[in-house]
Amino acid sequence: MNASKPHAVQDYRIGQAxxxxxxxxxxxxxxxxxxxxxxxxRSESSYRLYSEADVHQLRxxxxxxxxxxxxxxxxxxxxxxxxxxxxxxxxxxTLDEHLSHVRQRLEELRALEADLVALRNGxxxxxxxxxxxxxxxxxADVQPLEPLGASPAHRHV
Numbered sequence: 234m235n236a237s238k239p240h241a242v243q244d245y246r247i248g249q250a251x252x253x254x255x256x257x258x259x260x261x262x263x264x265x266x267x268x269x270x271x272x273x274x275r276s277e278s279s280y281r282l283y284s285e286a287d288v289h290q291l292r293x294x295x296x297x298x299x300x301x302x303x304x305x306x307x308x309x310x311x312x313x314x315x316x317x318x319x320x321x322x323x324x325x326x327t328l329d330e331h332l333s334h335v336r337q338r339l340e341e342l343r344a345l346e347a348d349l350v351a352l353r354n355g356x357x358x359x360x361x362x363x364x365x366x367x368x369x370x371x372x373a374d375v376q377p378l379e380p381l382g383a384s385p386a387h388r389h390v
Contacts, residue, residue, distance in 0.1 A: 243285060247273070250283035254291035261291060267304055269294055269311065306331055 251258045261283075264270050270290050273281035283291075290311070297307040309327050313320035356364035 244274070244276075244282040245284075245288065246276075247281045247283070250281075250288055250291065253288045254295060256291045256295050264291070264294060267308075269304065269308060300331075301335065302331055 245253060247258045247261055250256075251261060254261075256264070261270070265272055270287060273283055273287070276282050293311065294307055297310060302310075306327055310324060313324050315321075352365055352368055355368055
């Protein structure tokens with residue numbers, strides 16, 4: 234246990250924090266570098282040490298990322314105080330914006346699905362050549378590189 238953290242009941246090395254939080258050690262280091270969690274304290278032998286509060290914060294980050302939130306959205310939510318009315322409103326705005334992005338992405342995925350179904354239905358596998366591959370080559374000749382759906386997908390990170 235690290236004596237410099239008087240309120241910490243338990244300090245975990247990075248592997249233990251990873252196991253307890255479900256966040257890989259590499260991602261823990263990355264989240265530290267991105268400022269999503271405070272830099273870990275160090276033991277006398279220079280091991281990173283994480284408190285139970287750090288593990289909770291890592292779980293919070295993992296939960297938000299599982300909902301496909303960007304790092305900026307996670308950063309915004311982490312900075313909010315759950316007891317503040319103004320911060321509650323900010324959390325609502327953040328979630329509303331994310332929900333809008335998710336709905337847009339769903340539309341893009343539906344368009345992509347329809348395009349893929351049409352492409353797949355263009356070939357039954359019994360012809361002298363594959364119409365799917367032929368159609369893909371035709372598209373490669375005339376279209377710029379973008380997803381098959383109606384609009385290009387924008388990764389939300």
